[in-house]
Amino acid sequence: MNELLSRFNLNVDLATEARDLVRGTTGREIQGVEEKVEQMEQIKITSMFIREPQAAQVMGRPVGTYITIESPPLKINDPYVKQEIIDAMAKSIPTLLDDSLKPEDIVLLVGLGNWRATPDALGPKFIEYSPITRHYHQYAPEALVEGMRPTCGIAPGVLGITGLETFDVIKGIVDKVKPAVMFVVDSLAAQNVERIGTTIQMSNTGIQPGSGIGNTRQALTQQELGLPVIAIGCPTIVNAAVITNQAIQKYCIDNGVSFVESRARDTIEAIVSFFGGSLTVTPKEIDDIIENTSRILAMGVGTALFPGISQEQLELYAN
Numbered sequence: 001m002n003e004l005l006s007r008f009n010l011n012v013d014l015a016t017e018a019r020d021l022v023r024g025t026t027g028r029e030i031q032g033v034e035e036k037v038e039q040m041e042q043i044k045i046t047s048m049f050i051r052e053p054q055a056a057q058v059m060g061r062p063v064g065t066y067i068t069i070e071s072p073p074l075k076i077n078d079p080y081v082k083q084e085i086i087d088a089m090a091k092s093i094p095t096l097l098d099d100s101l102k103p104e105d106i107v108l109l110v111g112l113g114n115w116r117a118t119p120d121a122l123g124p125k126f127i128e129y130s131p132i133t134r135h136y137h138q139y140a141p142e143a144l145v146e147g148m149r150p151t152c153g154i155a156p157g158v159l160g161i162t163g164l165e166t167f168d169v170i171k172g173i174v175d176k177v178k179p180a181v182m183f184v185v186d187s188l189a190a191q192n193v194e195r196i197g198t199t200i201q202m203s204n205t206g207i208q209p210g211s212g213i214g215n216t217r218q219a220l221t222q223q224e225l226g227l228p229v230i231a232i233g234c235p236t237i238v239n240a241a242v243i244t245n246q247a248i249q250k251y252c253i254d255n256g257v258s259f260v261e262s263r264a265r266d267t268i269e270a271i272v273s274f275f276g277g278s279l280t281v282t283p284k285e286i287d288d289i290i291e292n293t294s295r296i297l298a299m300g301v302g303t304a305l306f307p308g309i310s311q312e313q314l315e316l317y318a319n
Contacts, residue, residue: 011208013188013233014201015048015066018059021191030055042081043071045088047095062221064205067092074198077292085200089300090307096204096230097181105180106134107305109153110170110220112186112209114161118290119187119236119282124155125294126185131302131317134177145313148306152177153319166209167218174225181228183301184220185294189280190235191242196282197289200234200297207231232301234293236286240279244268 012018022030032055038045048066050056056063069088073081094101101107109130111123134150136143156162156169174182184207190196206221206229222228245264252259272279283289302314 011189012060012191014068014190014195014199014235015050015059015061015203016046016068016199016201017191017195018061019048022058030058032056033059040084040088042073042078042084043069043088045069045092047092062205064203065096066201066203066205067096069200069202070198072194072198074200074293074296077288082292082296085296086300086303086311089200089202089297090303092202093230093301093304096202097228100228101181101305103147103149105149106177107149107151108173108177108179108182109151109301110182110184111153111155112166112184112207113155114158115155116161118286119280120158122187122234122236122290122294122297123185124157125290126297126301127153127155127319129295129298129315129318131298131306131314132319133317136317145309147308148317151305152179165218167220167224170220171225174227179227181230182220182225183230183232185232185297187236188233190238192246193238193243193281195235196238197234197236197285197293200232200293202230202232204228204230207233232297234297236289237280237282240272240281241268243281244271 012021019030019033032050032052034049034051036047046068048068050059050061050063050066053063069085071081071085074085109127111125111127113120113123115121115124130151130153132151132153133144133148134152137150154169154173156164156166159165186207186209188201190199206219208219218224220229245268248264249259251257298318299311299314303311306314
């Protein structure tokens with residue numbers, strides 16, 4: 001799989017998938033990586049802590065904390081599953097922030113992606129459903145529920161629409177508004193079709209937009225922007241080369257045929273070369289997945305930022 005990802009210039013967005021690739025079939029532990037798994041009624045929460053630079057190099061991602069929430073019913077609009085995920089996010093986010101956020105601190109919410117392409121619209125939809133309150137603090141404080149902190153949000157779009165690099169837009173806002181922390185939501189690319197619409201990843205290491213499809217832009221990290229960056233995402237696409245490779249491998253295993261990865265890669269490349277190897281796949285239910293997931297992420301972040309305030313009240317401050 002590693003050679004396949006390299007051939008098609010694909011990055012692994014999910015830390016759990018990166019871990020599985022490193023472990024391979026041996027299941028060996030990775031030195032410098034700690035993991036804690038919590039099984040709840042409808043969801044599984046995996047907290048992964050990359051402690052050492054050597055482990056970060058092996059994993060191919062920065063030192064930091066990665067929290068993955070998995071729930072197959074996530075893609076179905078089940079209110080019980082939805083609430084369990086929101087509660088899990090609200091509980092986990094303070095851990096990512098080390099409980100350092102003060103009530104008066106400004107929080108910047110950023111929704112990355114292309115609102116014209118449904119699989120890439122998770123970020124903009126997240127902003128649409130998030131409680132935005134900074135302007136009330138400035139112009140109408142009496143309209144706020146007591147205890148609401150100032151939040152502002154932006155969906156900066158993509159270079160092909162705006163002609164502006166996402167990093168430049170966000171850097172300008174950070175320099176002007178001076179938020180204490182930034183939450184960035186983006187669609188992710190998975191290396192397994194079962195991940196689409198069923199997995200949420202949160203981390204305190206920032207994000208590199210476009211890396212999952214080989215279109216890497218400048219990273220949005222604390223080192224680059226000067227403030228903590230909490231990255232949140234959900235897989236919405238899988239590269240066709242990955243699906244085809246898995247299908248060929250399963251066919252070979254099921255029929256007792258020897259699987260030769262190099263020959264499989266050559267065959268896959270010949271088929272998808274018409275698209276430059278960048279053909280990606282998304283399910284026909286992607287509209288519902290984006291709508292449902294964006295609402296869950298907005299309420300999960302909102303509940304963490306505004307403790308003690310009901311979801312009904314938070315929804316009143318959404319765009």
